[in-house]
Amino acid sequence: MKQISFTKMHGLGNNYIYINLFEEQLAEEDMPELARKVSDIYRGIGSDGMILICPSEKAPVKMRIFNKDGSEAKSCGNGLRCVAKYAFEHKLVQEPVFQIDTISGPVTAEVTVKDELVEYVTINMGQPRLRRTDLPMYGGAETFTFEDKTYGLTPVSMGNPHVVLFVENIEAAPLTTLGPILEKHEMFPEGVNVEFVEVINEVSMHFRVWERGSGVTQACGTGACAAVVAGVLKGYMQRGEEITVHLAGGDLFITWTEAGEVMMKGPAEVICTGVYQY
Numbered sequence: 001m002k003q004i005s006f007t008k009m010h011g012l013g014n015n016y017i018y019i020n021l022f023e024e025q026l027a028e029e030d031m032p033e034l035a036r037k038v039s040d041i042y043r044g045i046g047s048d049g050m051i052l053i054c055p056s057e058k059a060p061v062k063m064r065i066f067n068k069d070g071s072e073a074k075s076c077g078n079g080l081r082c083v084a085k086y087a088f089e090h091k092l093v094q095e096p097v098f099q100i101d102t103i104s105g106p107v108t109a110e111v112t113v114k115d116e117l118v119e120y121v122t123i124n125m126g127q128p129r130l131r132r133t134d135l136p137m138y139g140g141a142e143t144f145t146f147e148d149k150t151y152g153l154t155p156v157s158m159g160n161p162h163v164v165l166f167v168e169n170i171e172a173a174p175l176t177t178l179g180p181i182l183e184k185h186e187m188f189p190e191g192v193n194v195e196f197v198e199v200i201n202e203v204s205m206h207f208r209v210w211e212r213g214s215g216v217t218q219a220c221g222t223g224a225c226a227a228v229v230a231g232v233l234k235g236y237m238q239r240g241e242e243i244t245v246h247l248a249g250g251d252l253f254i255t256w257t258e259a260g261e262v263m264m265k266g267p268a269e270v271i272c273t274g275v276y277q278y
């Protein structure tokens with residue numbers, strides 16, 4: 001029997017099992033299966049996936065993210081905020097502004113601290129990548145027809161792949177039916193995260209997500225960034241404005257700056273710590 005210490009954390013309900021690889025040992029080949037096991041709500045701990053907090057040569061800390069199905073993703077917005085909180089509170093970093101390395105490159109985090117605890121984190125998520133080859137997405141489809149309705153497709157990469165669909169009524173969005181179809185559609189050979197967005201006005205939107213490898217989650221940070229970028233591209237919102245994204249689990253504040261970078265601000269919280277036996 002093996003055992004490993006963990007911290008369960010969430011960002012707006014998007015919850016992961018965090019493992020500190022500065023202290024714990026975990027073989028590369030065991031990672032996908034451990035992610036599946038800990039995520040299982042019946043026989044594991046229950047989560048949207050597993051996040052590893054690792055040493056890096058490029059930054060004080062590196063994040064690796066595994067979805068519920070064991071697949072490894074290249075970025076995770078809610079995960080980055082939680083890793084920033086963990087790194088600051090566990091003194092892996094000493095300053096409130098620091099870099100976090102990811103598979104898709106380093107990002108900058110800034111923590112807002114109250115009584116020595118991190119309340120909010122702002123992440124500079126870098127520039128969105130807007131070529132279809134960045135996702136990748138094959139073919140030139142601009143729309144997708146499902147159950148007699150045609151939806152526009154706006155592909156955006158935030159280091160990981162997203163497709164954004166604007167809808168008139170978020171409550172009626174076909175999240176659990178069209179979501180999984182697009183996630184695994186052949187036009188997205190590596191899969192895709194699917195976001196439904198209802199624009200409220202120039203500075204706010206409703207948002208729901210079907211995540212690649214995890215299904216419906218309460219929130220997706222990279223997805224919220226992609227949704228704001230798509231909103232600007234479609235002319236619903238403006239560059240440089242802070243947009244409030246209302247997710248199922250709460251609000252994120254996203255700005256696509258004039259300089260081209262996407263800033264994401266939101267909370268990060270600890271749920272519990274423990275030892276998992278497997």
Ligand SMILES: N[C@@H](CCC[C@H](N)C(=O)O)C(=O)O
Binds near residue numbers: 075079160213214219
């Ligand atoms: N929940 C995340 C994104 C996690 C990875 C995603 N499912 C993928 O496969 O790309 C977020 O907050 O960004």
